[in-house]
Amino acid sequence: MSTPLNGSILKAFSILRLITKERPDISAKTVASELGMTHATAHRLLLSLEEAGAVVTYRRGSFSLGPVMEELGSVAKASNRIAARISPLIEELALGLNESVMVSRLGRSGPTCIAVAASSRSISVNISVGTVLPMASSAQGKLWLAGMESAQRAQWLQDGQTSESLDLDQIETCGYACNRGENEPDIGALSVPVKSASGEIVFTLSTFGMLHRFDDPMVVRSLPVLLAMAERIKALLVRA
Template sequence: MATPMNGSLIKAFELLDLFSEQQPQVTAAEVARSLEMSASSAHRFLITLEEVGAVVQVRRGAYSLGHHIEQLGRIAERTNPLATLVQPVIAQISSRLNESVMAGQITREGVVCLATAIAPRPISVNIQVGRMLELHVSAQGKLWLAHMEPAERAARIGDLIRTGKMTKADAQTLNREIDGARQDGFACNRGESEPDIGAVAVPVFDEAGGLRLTLSAFGMASRFSTDHVTRIAASLAEAAQEVSNAIPQ
């Protein structure tokens, strides 16, 4: 029998997930509406999180992320063993390809940037560690979808449709891309996530065959010709195998 989970703890993290660069502050009313709870429950969650330093009240009724979250984020960046393991590999491949490279992990909200290496170009594309990529418009997200169990994939895509991020017609196109990614061993995007930015992503599997990370190279979409994409995918696949061999089992 599975161990029951703590629903209040899950709800607290759902509340924290409401914060973003686009929405740095939330109110009890916004929490109540987004998480479908009463205003009194939303207020209780916020003052409890404030007590432990997870959020801070910046003006009457409005909260932002607190010092405790910032501290944990810095610790995670410095100590994440997978980030430490993958950093020298993606730095080397970035130098070889002359494109920026990143590693990502799946979360409930999308693919989070775990580590990044910036291309040695006079003008290059960058992404911050901790930045979230949406599943349906990123090369890495498409790969994660491609390797999910059908029920989980359908649920994820259903959520995107329900929240208005894509239409049912978009979902049909996405499913074709996902099938292609699974067959080809890599996924692409060309300006879907950010205008004029292209990317190629490959999977990193562990010893048991589970998907642990994704690696992608990204840059100006105009450079991502068919030949360049093929070359990038092959080089990333070699790097992915190197990372896979080094992942602790």
């Protein structure tokens, strides 16, 4: 049985995400309207966030991000050194393949993008850092599933999904996975694992773009390049 989540904490972070560059201040009315809660609940949560230093108010009823969030942001940037070191490598790869490239790790809800390099094509596909991909219909998710034991796989698979229907054994044997429109129509992807020195998958390295470009010849051309870059990223992890 999974551990129950704290609803108040999730609501608090939903409130914080309402504050953006375009809208640096929010009110209880804004929170209540956009998150579907009562004005009293929104006001109570905002005051709690203010007490914690997560938000600050400079005029009555208006809240913006507080000093604690700035401090945490600085810590996050400092601790995300691996992603910063990976970025130049995947930019090089995106330039060489002429397609967008991303690195993901396995999060609580699925493969999560930690670094991305956009293609220079006039028409290309992009994704934001922090985006979570589905397990069974993404090339990245299939790789993670292929590397799992049966019991762990079962926790991720939904009704009707099996190792056989997803070709997970073949993916594990081949060492790569493809997505040809299963996740989003007209978008394809090719993904390889980045493994630790002990052989465990740490990240997935993927190239993605318009589906019509991701045919078999493209996979044949791109796979050795992706695998070579995965080894370079692995070397970074060893030195980190």
